Amino acid sequence: MVAEREQEGKIDEVGFTQSPSFPEGASRYELGAQSLSQLDENQVENLQTTFKDISPDLARLVIEYGFADIFSRPGLDSQHREMATIAALTAMGTALAQLKFHIKAALNIGVSQIEIREIMILMSVYCGFPAAINGTLALKEVMSESSSS
């Protein structure tokens, strides 16, 4: 991973600051990558691939801020984090890909399909039926993708 960081360092030619390098132990990036991999083992690589030519630092920041600084925090367990995230993304209605990712992630760490279905139904009260329907359709897509793979 350190080697990868150094490789990323080459991107710095276009003018970005490097991620802080921590001389001993796990770096912020490594800690974030580890947390994110618990939700989906391919997602670190997916992020790197998707953004490597357009905005590699964005992928790094998702991992460092989203998953090292925040997701790894104590005080709220991972399942509750995913439930809250699913509710928020369903309420927003502007982040379908992210919602599907977090539905999969939630299922991967033990949130049940029924709990997710119920969060979507609950959202009808606070965000209205279109949000609840679109959230449920995201769940349906995730379920049918996973059953067909």
Place this chain on the structure above:
Amino acid sequence: MVAEREQEGKIDEVGFTQSPSFPEGASRYELGAQSLSQLDENQVENLQTTFKDISPDLARLVIEYGFADIFSRPGLDSQHREMATIAALTAMGTALAQLKFHIKAALNIGVSQIEIREIMILMSVYCGFPAAINGTLALKEVMSESSSS
């Protein structure tokens, strides 16, 4: 209630579970009022008073739909419902009074202050810092109102 829920389990012809069948004599309204009162014992009366001259049916529908039809459903426990609701309302950013109500409600049914604080911090990842800050300030107001009463 378990027995009732099992009755609900009897999927009807068109494939839907039945509406919850009320405890003898209890209407949808009464069931909702009872659920809502577990979150805040004054809220049914608050709703009735607030809306009695302008839209009494809206108060009734909040209670019947929000708390009889939905909140009382099995499949997601009350604490998780409140966590998801807090996340959604923080993400929306347009419902401060409702957010404060559900923060109080969550605290009343055993969600910890730290869990709510962490949901707000988590929201910085998905909705940005202004949402996280405004959500945290709502929590702060709830805490100082409850300590001063």
Place this chain on the structure above:
Amino acid sequence: MVAEREQEGKIDEVGFTQSPSFPEGASRYELGAQSLSQLDENQVENLQTTFKDISPDLARLVIEYGFADIFSRPGLDSQHREMATIAALTAMGTALAQLKFHIKAALNIGVSQIEIREIMILMSVYCGFPAAINGTLALKEVMSESSSS
């Protein structure tokens, strides 16, 4: 259920109007299904089919809450309900499928294409041009789908 409805009537002491009283024998679900069918005769079945394996209760709640409890209410005629719905969904910008459904529904019950076009233009004032444009493109899709069928 009729008996229960009558019991609910007693709540009126606190100032609520009664729930709509169903035609004899008609349940909340049947009343909702009937209302929804007036907008689009296939939509009840569409909802049942779409959600039957993932969240059948959500389809039921759309019908019971959206179309028995609310759409059937007196005080606002159906055309005005659809105009308000189209405006709201255009403003939200997160519910394209629902917007297209309600455009079709509005046309089915006598709202004119010109009125819908003008609602979209009006939305440019309150929600900006992207919302007005996306709403108008939804109208365009509805018109071309209906002319090609």
Place this chain on the structure above:
Amino acid sequence: MVAEREQEGKIDEVGFTQSPSFPEGASRYELGAQSLSQLDENQVENLQTTFKDISPDLARLVIEYGFADIFSRPGLDSQHREMATIAALTAMGTALAQLKFHIKAALNIGVSQIEIREIMILMSVYCGFPAAINGTLALKEVMSESSSS
């Protein structure tokens, strides 16, 4: 019109083009002011006063675009325009002052209080209860302000 454009070209002290002055008959501004005055006879002056030191052109553009270009258009009657506007602003949840203005305007041109109440209840289906509640509270404030004046 070139002459008019050139007049507009006279950049005023704070650096903005002037409103086009139409030497004869009703200008776009006057037409807009007239339309807006039908909704609320004081609003043109309110806008001028509010924005005269900070952004006078914004007040002019509201009047010219919102009320000459758009509100005055044929194809959708004024009551329907106000109903659609109220629905959209309630859905957005970020424009309380504007919502209150349009509730007053709608009442002024013959939309009934009951119709507005019902639009708010309808919004619970599409935008959730917080939007419906906040919209109804806006209606309540308008009603109590007008009864106390």
Place this chain on the structure above:
Amino acid sequence: MVAEREQEGKIDEVGFTQSPSFPEGASRYELGAQSLSQLDENQVENLQTTFKDISPDLARLVIEYGFADIFSRPGLDSQHREMATIAALTAMGTALAQLKFHIKAALNIGVSQIEIREIMILMSVYCGFPAAINGTLALKEVMSESSSS
């Protein structure tokens, strides 16, 4: 102008007032078309084609209001207008086609790819990572479309 208004008064076949025709020099429409063409030389025609059968006035209003009345104003240069527009559309998350258009427009008038990338990263702070990611993916699509053409 009364004469012009009267000309506008000639309701066209589909029932709308005509665009004001300015007999000499550049009209509001022509001025807007010129401004818009500086961002993208094909967009005036694209708008006309897209909306000609469904809402030709909407295309006209985009050009007249968006690009004659507003974009052409002094006080903020074109690059800054495009940066602000890109930020707003990324924050909204409901206007992908418009965001892609304005990314292209910004690049056309000299905003750099790096500046746009940085605006997207900045949006993670204020609107969260899903907005930043979706904005960056829009930039990626624009870049790959332009490199393949």
Place this chain on the structure above:
Amino acid sequence: MVAEREQEGKIDEVGFTQSPSFPEGASRYELGAQSLSQLDENQVENLQTTFKDISPDLARLVIEYGFADIFSRPGLDSQHREMATIAALTAMGTALAQLKFHIKAALNIGVSQIEIREIMILMSVYCGFPAAINGTLALKEVMSESSSS
């Protein structure tokens, strides 16, 4: 500042991870505090005071993520960052306090009042007049607060 970090370290008793400590040079927190202070010299202390009892880590994360990781990045100058931020917050409409802060910050680093006024007018095109009006009123409040102090 190092001393403060150590003091903050005591907050860790409630269970949070520490900010990474950088053995040489400025820490992430110090770098962020320095950047933020260029926008408003009191804001670091304001954040610390506001959140010290409710969520001190949120204040730290605003500073570390928002102002060390992001604001300090090369590739987009500070004035452009503030313009983009003002546009985004105006578009969102849910972050009035943050909008006012960034208007002040923008003025402090040389964005002109006219540029901000024009950004608000521009927003009428993309987000509608209520957003433009509310943004302009925020600017008005900032101007009158600063002239009265």
